[in-house]
Amino acid sequence: AQSVTQLDSQVPVFEEAPVELRCNYSSSVSVYLFWYVQYPNQGLQLLLKYLSGSTLVESINGFEAEFNKSQTSFHLRKPSVHISDTAEYFCAVSLNYGGSQGNLIFGKGTKLSVKP
């Protein structure tokens, strides 16, 4: 069975500081990897995804994540955070069924709190 572990439930950080949100997964088969962000009282928004190719993926708002197959990790990083980045972040995997995607399996989430 597949599982996702987000190692930190809460991450407080000051504005303009760097941040890393950690994610490890367990799977015996090939997976796709995702990071979603959830603002208060809203649904999930896709931040970035790894399907294949370059192991470093980037989002349009400065986040990046690196797929590390040997460590089964997909940590999310941002070199300088803003107050507006305050939200809950979810790491997720889906099985790779020979090119088709399975359902998403989520971690429990990490609440990022950016303070002035």
Added chain:
Amino acid sequence: DAGVTQSPTHLIKTRGQQVTLRCSPKSGHDTVSWYQQALGQGPQFIFQYYEEEERQRGNFPDRFSGHQFPNYSSELNVNALLLGDSALYLCASSSREGYGYTFGSGTRLTVV
């Protein structure tokens, strides 16, 4: 281009009642999945519909059922509501030919 639309946004029901939640997928998407997000938890997969049939199911009891219509919209039905069914219910749509899911804003169900 409209994204995923869910209705209603909030709902309060009494234990033992039945509830129906609705979802319209993003334009161009033909697959609808439902997730339950309990307070402080990550979303959990309930089931997925494609071509009006349930294709995958998570670890949820038969009290949870669904339907997909020819226009790809979907309903989630929950019977005999329990207090533990209180959660945010998220609908996600996708395309068989693409990757990634688009989520709606969810329906907040409170069972009292």
